[in-house]
Amino acid sequence: MKIDRANAEAVGRMIEAHPVLVGLRPALEVIPGMQEDLILHAGPPIIWEQMAGPMRGAVVGAILFEGRARTEAEAVAQIVSGGVRLEPCHHHQAVGPMAGVTTPSMPVYVVENRTHGNRAFCSLNEGYGKVLRFGAFSPEVLDRLAWMRDVAAPVFSSAIEAAGGIDLRTLIAEALQMGDEGHNRNRAASNLLMKALAPSVARCAPSAEIASSVLQFMADNAIGALNPIMAACKAMADAAQEVEDSTLVYAMARNGTDFGIRVSGMGDRWFTAPVAVPQGLFFPGFRAEDAAGDLGDSTITETAGIGGFAMAAAPAIVAFVGGSPKDATNTTLEMYEITSAEHRYFSIPSLGFRGTPVGIDIRKVVELGITPRVNTGIAHREPGIGQIGAGLVRPPLAAFEAALVAYAETYGY
């Protein structure tokens, strides 16, 4: 049947996409349509007035970081006057975790899909604690971002080129054999990335001291690989876009206010619904009432068949997000119900090396009433505080229903 054939084509492209990390460059230089006055954010489009706390904090921080304002009030004035424009990362072949805020001067990973030629971009991961992506913009946050841009990025950039690029499909596949799921647990992948780059970092850095500090920055961040993996997933998912008749999801993203999806056979339209609030484990001193709404482009991992969909590969993650190892296995098993294929390159040892579930079909989601399972970090609802926990979330069914209704209207079946 026509739809099934289209979906097989779309998911086949997603699976056969071959993402390779080829560089780290300033966003302005490489992201299509990036401009000096443009700031990118996570999720579907949203205006300033409707943005949630962490997203607002991150946008203010981004304007301060770019030197376009000296105070929070000046930054807000810039936004309100239109001196700074806000657009989704996804409209520029990019993705960003949590607030996803990406500015012109920020270094971004450049990932190339060697099979189909498309590229995708994602910022460098800042690490833990008070960080821009969770809405913090204190001087320590901006200082770290400046060090990342001015000191670390040139070293990483040279090291990636000296290493001849890094095959991210292989890296993700190996990390899944090492207890990662690729979204909330990226310990193995971060170590693999460090292993791939460390010899070149030592050779390319302008001094032993800088080499050491850059390696320490990598060593201290167990989710450093999330960002290049997100870019890899974006490159894979984008390979599945614009297949006529296809009901496959090629983007899921949250801006803290709305959750949105894009569907292969429906062009670049967003289908949205209000975000849910993640359930999970909270850091000491925080509780469920402090949580912001679901946030970030990192759902691109689930879109591409890892993250929550590969949770059976990562039983140890339950210590971070809650539940039991059995729940983790069941999460993956449930996702086979709403997907159209099993991944050829990403497999789960404990399930007898079965391929991960990949290719979310909006028909199955709506028919079964089973929404995707997403692993995610949890931000505080107020700007400037940061991460307060981690857990799981199910996006709203309404977004998938809206997409299916629109699909039926468009195609007449």
Place this chain on the structure above:
Amino acid sequence: MKIDRANAEAVGRMIEAHPVLVGLRPALEVIPGMQEDLILHAGPPIIWEQMAGPMRGAVVGAILFEGRARTEAEAVAQIVSGGVRLEPCHHHQAVGPMAGVTTPSMPVYVVENRTHGNRAFCSLNEGYGKVLRFGAFSPEVLDRLAWMRDVAAPVFSSAIEAAGGIDLRTLIAEALQMGDEGHNRNRAASNLLMKALAPSVARCAPSAEIASSVLQFMADNAIGALNPIMAACKAMADAAQEVEDSTLVYAMARNGTDFGIRVSGMGDRWFTAPVAVPQGLFFPGFRAEDAAGDLGDSTITETAGIGGFAMAAAPAIVAFVGGSPKDATNTTLEMYEITSAEHRYFSIPSLGFRGTPVGIDIRKVVELGITPRVNTGIAHREPGIGQIGAGLVRPPLAAFEAALVAYAETYGY
């Protein structure tokens, strides 16, 4: 009852031992009783005439490496004349993988048990292909050993000290959450070791080129962490020795000819029986008939509650050793039958974070007829060829029976 109390004491010591990597020094400098004319080997004591092919090759290579002979014939003459002496690593607080050959000038990891104060030692891992530990001694093998001793070791030594030592109990515990079992699969642990050392390597190396080459050496060896982990296991297991009445095994080792164990309540006596031949998967071009007998001190990992005993943590290992992930789980479950405790620090996510089985009780082994399960590399039976596969092996029951008979004679019960 008296024996159970003694075993609880012995296994409690083994579990509470806290191994920390504190240095890398020449064997002659740190190993107790090491001498210029002494070469250490794996397993229980054995004379040259009874040594298997890979062990003979490694001993010859060791003598060439130390510059005590220029040809194989000269090396053999040295051994026969007594110009070089051969003793087990285990008689000198040391362990070595496969042939386990350790010479006076070789750098060895120094591991300290912070709880009980004892130390243990193990050589640096050479990597893959033609290597001394599998009996190869061609010029490339000896050149690599010289580079390791003269170039890499001083850098590692400084880096370990600059890092303030490395907590190996924590490292092993984390690696078990990342799909390692600590014997045949040490991918995660090797990356964790690299992560811990890389920033200091970059700072301590005499040049960027050397820093880079040392980091590349680590990056290229997915079982590099086996050797410090073996030293850690030796330090933990030795903490359990000499508990009166105890029937717990504190050493298992193979020299390619004999398998031997030592029992806590029986001092330093070895109880031996002829080795079995491992079953597993062979590299292309090799088959079961090419395999040497079981070899190496790496069974110290199983003795300390990891390796084959933690195989349920490492489902992906079956691609290397054969069998299914279910077999891997069953291997661990079976080992609970012959051990006296579950580990407090080493846990298995997929078993609901149950502690690994630890503390082999010779009474249970003999009564149930269940011998330990050991993950192992497989060497070619001829010297100079190297590794030809990997698999599992069960040591001979006769060694445990001999120990139990001797125990009954000694204690009268």
